[in-house]
Amino acid sequence: MKKRIFSIVAIAALSISSLAAQKSIRLGYIDMEYILENVPEYQEASRQLDNRVQEWKAEAEAQMQKVEDMKTRLDNERALLTKELIEEREGEIAFIEQKALEYQQNRFGPNGDYMIQKKQLVRPIQDQVFTAVQQIAENRNLDFVFDRTADIGMIYADQQYDVSETVLRTIKRTANREQLENRDEIKEFEQEENRTVEQDKEITEREELVEERKSEREAFIEQKKKERDSLKAARQKEFEERRAKILAERERKKDSILKTREKKTDTIN
Structure with missing residues (x-):
């Protein structure tokens, strides 16, 4: 492989040298x-x-x-x-x-x-x-x-x-x-x-x-793949937003429960 590359480079160099012989570079x-x-x-x-x-x-x-x-x-x-x-x-x-x-x-x-x-x-x-x-x-x-x-x-x-x-x-x-x-x-x-x-x-x-x-043809296939990936990403985003909303709601409920307990404790005392 190295010999082949060397031969090709040599051909290119000889071609340029041939032109250079007719005109200074x-x-x-x-x-x-x-x-x-x-x-x-x-x-x-x-x-x-x-x-x-x-x-x-x-x-x-x-x-x-x-x-x-x-x-x-x-x-x-x-x-x-x-x-x-x-x-x-x-x-x-x-x-x-x-x-x-x-x-x-x-x-x-x-x-x-x-x-x-x-x-x-x-x-x-x-x-x-x-x-x-x-x-x-x-x-x-x-x-x-x-x-x-x-x-x-x-x-x-x-x-x-x-x-x-x-x-x-x-x-x-x-x-x-x-x-x-x-x-x-x-x-x-x-x-x-x-x-x-x-x-x-x-x-x-x-x-x-x-x-x-x-x-x-390959570009058409790639475009279809991008469309599928885009749809998948949109679904993932929707899932993450829904999950974040659920977590926020749970946190709100937890805070509400804690506040209710605190009020009961204050009432008893």
Whole structure:
């Protein structure tokens, strides 16, 4: 596998080298972090987001502290409570704790508010940078522009150096060659190798059409699944609201009973 990848990379490098032999390659780079640090709009929006994050953290900590306080209070009163009351209190604590964890996930999870707003914050600046880079690259005849602070690195490349189709074609043919088992397969493979890029493109387009229809079917299935999940979530929410209402009613009745007992005690005394 490593040899195959090396061979493919070598082909890509040779293709670029061939083009480079005809024209000297001109490179440029940017420092995205430096750019963001010097865009006032980004800095102000970033400060606003940091303030919201601090508010979210404070709210998350307050919710979890409430849970811990409820657990401590239950432990202190456990010996004085009936089994039914203990179970009710434990159910209430579990419910509130689950809500607190959901809040943390919604705010700071991989798809939470923080990540979403962080991306929204950077995206307008990135769009401006990419537009500016493209204009500068064309004006200065740059072939490649890199971002020295990014994992991906390259953010602009002249299309003449794109050897993706050549690499893809080589991968497919190399894989096919390794799977050949008889003369008929070898003959068919040789015919495929003699096909032109245009012929390959026509076949690829047909295959892509088949794949597109397959994707549409999968999207339809996924949509139905989302609808079922949405219905399930709605039922779960209804159950939780009903349960919370029952717990609140039980707590009200318990308080009423305790007050009645206190009044009787005061009357006797």
